[in-house]
Amino acid sequence: MRVIRRLIALGLALGLTVQATGGDLKVPPTANGELKDLYFGEALYHAYQGQYFEAIQRLDTELAMYRGLDQPDLDTLHYHFNNAEFSVGDFELNYRMHHRAGRAIKAVLEGAVDEAVRNEAAFRLARIHFQKGQLDDALHALERIQGTVPAQIRDEVEFLRANIYMATGRPSEAVKVLAQLRSNESLAGFVSYNLGIALLQDSRPQEAIEQLDKAGQLAAGDPASLAIRDKSNLVLGAILFESGSFERAKQSLDRVRLQGPFSNQALLRAGSAEASAQKYDRALVPWNILVEREPTDVAVQEAMLAAPHAYASLKVYGRAALLYGRALELYSNQIGRVDASIRSVREGRFLKALIREESREDESWVIRLRSLPDSPETYYLMELMATHDFQTALHNYLDLEDMRSKLMGWQTGLEAFDDIIRLRKQNYEPLLPKVDAQFRELDSRMRLRLEQRKHLAERLQAMLTAPRPDYLATAEERIAGERLALIEKKLGNSNNPEKLLLQQRVARLRGTLVWRLETEYHERLTAAHVHLKELNAHVDTLTRQYDEFVRTRQAARQSYVGYDLQIARLRERVKDALQRVDILMARQGQMIEIVAINQLEARRKRLVAQQAEARYGVADSYDRAARAQADTGGH
């Protein structure tokens, strides 16, 4: 039963692993892949590079602006709005902000969206709850899925449902769900394996064995499917071994690839299966392969004791003594390395190794940590570093480090802003009063001219219905008219013949003037309209320049006025955040170191126990060898 419980735990661990990686970005910009909003594209650009902080910041700003619009349907983000809301949740999930991711997805769920979109949101929410171990909430979120489920997530929904059933101790329901999913290609290996585990959990060991046997023989091409096939064979081998079916266990273990992640465990188990069947010579085949592998691996360290034990069982005491001696040497060396690692962790070198730039270039950085020079602390921490909680803690530590450098950069940035503002103030303040005085003068002249133009336009408009030829007289004609009026006044109403003659001449001239004004009236009115139109173009240019000046003047003032409070507040916020980050970094770092040291000490205890066994084995083998030699000599 103990083995079965362990295997069930393995099955759930797998389910979690598969789901945990489900947060990868899969969403194209729009349904047809066409991008309409450049800032959404920019957020994706950062996200595709794993820069989730920048991606969230960009997209959050875009979404906030979009929500504040009066007519959001005119904005380019409108085409991507649903995707953007999903994506921000995805980015937050990838940036390990589960709370915010959950909130973002809930917002989609509660918004006015299509059934398919709502169902996808419910699935994503369920996945987050599952990752956080909130199984009831996860199931509740899945229950919200109704009607059309997008084809691309249909199987993933059911797979998640089965995992939740398994995690909540409802294996029979998980079996029913998984049994219907077996045909799905992308999930085939995982479904097949989990079905085997669910059957085992449901106390149907025989069916579980058959299922795992099938899972262990599935055609696989990609690394994930190959790994899960190996896993199925390893687990099946373990079950068969525990039930005493050593030959079948060996067959299953032999199917595990020699270079896969489970090969060491499989080799150890294969040897154990042979040894349990008293076939020590055959047990030595996998164990001898294993002892040549990476000496920090647990299976290799176990094999270092198992191999000489097999030789001793075959009565090859000399070889056994030699191998026990080698094991003793290995354990002593490894204890030394573990001690060095513990010292190194205590001196803070482990954390330094973790934040080294070259160790974070790609997704396999945890694996490559081992190959870093001067990092003995990482030798024994690979398995620890692979656990979900430790991974989260590590990534959080790295995120905190990133945030720290960002905040420090911002502090310098705020100082630079202060400088910019000070210099702008120095530049503009002496200039602006003169500019403003000049502007005021120009402004009053401009207003006067605009008023005149307006008056002219009104007159011309009125003249269309009430003709006023005198309004269209030229300056010369106006002067002539005024002079004629003056002469008329001087002549008065005299009957003097000379004056009468002059009056007639004045009347003739007046008549000529009026004739000209009357006969040329329409022509002049048209010309006046044309000129007014020409004036309009000039007025437009003037207004544009005026507006531009006002804007520039405003921009000049806005470039240094009104920032003090905002900058002071931001400086305070940055300082406060930096303090919190420093405190959290220290606590997170200490936590990582404590857990690492605990892990190393546990490994050390095991190595010390193995060392004692090896020491005893050396002595025992020499004894037996000596006795055997004596027996041979006696004969």
Next chain:
Amino acid sequence: MKSTGHFSVVIGLALALSFAALAGLGAAPMPGDNDKARSDQAQMRGLDEQVQEVKSDVLSIAAELSRLEEKLLYPSGTQVAIFVALAKGDRMRLDAVRLQIDGQLVTHYIYSFKELEALRKGGVQRIYVGNVATGDHKLDVLVDGKLEDGADFNRTEHFTFRKEVKPKLVELTLGGPSSGTPITLGEF
């Protein structure tokens, strides 16, 4: 994207399961180890909650700073932002882009593998943000890259864009010779 997803599955699977296998099938844990591990786990989760809160705060500071920076350095009246995207499905390896506005070199960007992959997946890079006066401006785009057969690819295009009072967004879509027009300009 799919292949990246699978890669992470493998890494996660390999690591998580090899540990699970060790815990379950290998060496038995020492007495007291489990309690210690549980307490460590609880503390780690508590810290995780606090880290999430700090992240939220720092993101909000970043957003405010970015708004301040935009207002101070690139006011809307003069702001011009140039974006770079790759033509859909184009396999040209983009090495570098140089931009000149009114004959002045404003940016010379050399792409890393990650950045190129992000562009190929449909991401859009904001390559340049600056200030120009309202009116017409010349934009020269110089692209260096390699074609699928390894041949060098260089292309220069000249465009004109008009800056109005609102911020100007210019999108450059780049591609190799197979995409017809190697550099196209879109204005927003």
